[in-house]
Amino acid sequence: MTLDELDRSLLQLLLEHPRAGLREHARTLGVARGTVAARFLRLQESGVISGLAPQVEPRAFGYQMLAFVHLDLTQGYLDSVVEDLTAIPEVVEAHTVTGDGDLLCQVVARDTTELEHVIQRLIAVPGVMRTRSQMALTQRIPHRTLPLVRAGHWAPTRNR
Numbered sequence: 001m002t003l004d005e006l007d008r009s010l011l012q013l014l015l016e017h018p019r020a021g022l023r024e025h026a027r028t029l030g031v032a033r034g035t036v037a038a039r040f041l042r043l044q045e046s047g048v049i050s051g052l053a054p055q056v057e058p059r060a061f062g063y064q065m066l067a068f069v070h071l072d073l074t075q076g077y078l079d080s081v082v083e084d085l086t087a088i089p090e091v092v093e094a095h096t097v098t099g100d101g102d103l104l105c106q107v108v109a110r111d112t113t114e115l116e117h118v119i120q121r122l123i124a125v126p127g128v129m130r131t132r133s134q135m136a137l138t139q140r141i142p143h144r145t146l147p148l149v150r151a152g153h154w155a156p157t158r159n160r
Contacts, residue, residue: 077127
C-alpha cells in the first residue's frame with residue numbers, strides 16, 4: 001500500500017484529535033465524509049492503523065512501578081513461554097529481541113515486594129533460564145507516532 005498526502009493528513013488529524021469524528025476530519029481536510037471513511041477503512045485493513053481502544057494507565061489500578069525484564073530462554077521454548085506469559089496480568093508487553101536475552105518484557109507492579117513476586121513467577125515458567133530486570137524511574141518520552149507521521153518519510157507498506 002502506498003500512502004499519499006491525504007493519508008498522512010488524515011493520520012495526523014487522528015493522532016492530534018483522536019476524539020473527533022470522521023465527519024469533522026472530512027470537514028477539516030475539505031473532502032467528502034465518504035472519502036475519509038474509505039481512507040480510514042483502508043488504513044485499518046492494511047495495518048497502518050492498529051487499534052482504536054483507549055489506553056488505560058496501570059497507575060490507575062495502583063501499579064506504580066514499571067520494570068523491563070530480560071528473559072533468557074531454553075532453545076525451542078519461545079512459543080510456550082510466550083503463551084505462559086499471557087497468563088501473568090502484570091506482563092503488559094513482550095518482545096523478542098536481539099543481543100542479551102531472548103525476550104524483553106514490560107512488567108508492572110504495585111511495589112517492590114509485588115515486583116519480586118512477578119519476577120519469581122517469570123522464573124518459574126518452563127523454558128525461562130534467567131531474568132535480568134531494570135526498574136523505570138521516569139518516562140521521559142511516551143510512546144508516540146505523531147512525529148513519524150509529521151516527518152512524512154513514506155515507504156510503501158506491505159499488505160498483511
